Amino acid sequence: MKFFLIAGAINAFLSVALGAFGAHALEGRVADKYLATWQTAVQYQMFHATGLLIVGLLMSTAxxxxxxxxxxxxxxxxxxxxxxxxxxxxxxxxxxxxxxxITPIGGLAFLAGWIMLIVAALKAL
Structure with missing residues (x-):
């Protein structure tokens, strides 16, 4: 429980920091397509950092x-x-x-993670 709360918070922090880095330090230094790719990475990191926080919170509840x-x-x-x-x-x-x-392997891990969250919810009901 504690691990996922900490991992979620760290990843949310990193997502904000890396988003700011991309917006300020990379603009004009990398091609626009790579800035868009960077933004996609930031968005998915934040979405799934939130998922980690949810997992940690669910583990902490009765x-x-x-x-x-x-x-x-x-x-x-x-x-x-x-x-x-x-x-x-x-x-x-x-x-x-x-x-x-390599990126789609991470996408499959995301999908599997959300499926496992569904399984956990079904087990708890």
Whole structure:
């Protein structure tokens, strides 16, 4: 529980910081398509940081508690942030297009994480 709350807060912080960095430091230094890619990474990082916070909060309540599917949900969302957003950040800075092949793996981790959150909710009902 505590881990996912901390991971969510750290990722929300990083999302804001990296969004500001992209808007101020990268503008005019990278191609517009890479600025758009950077923004996508920031948005998905924030969305899924919020998901991590939700997982942590659900684990802390008597309503759901520490269900293994919640653990899976949290770890998959975190892996998705690292793989999806991380690959897009590196792609934006380096232009290494092969990183685009890694990004969908992070997207699949996001999807699996949300499915595991659904499973946890169904188990708790």
């Amino acid at each position: 309503f759901i508690g520490p269900i293994s599917s919640l653990n899976w949900a949290g770890y998959l969302l975190l892996a998705g942030i690292v793989i999806f957003s991380g690959s897009l950040y590196v792609l934006s800075l380096t232009g290494i297009s092969i990183l685009g092949a």
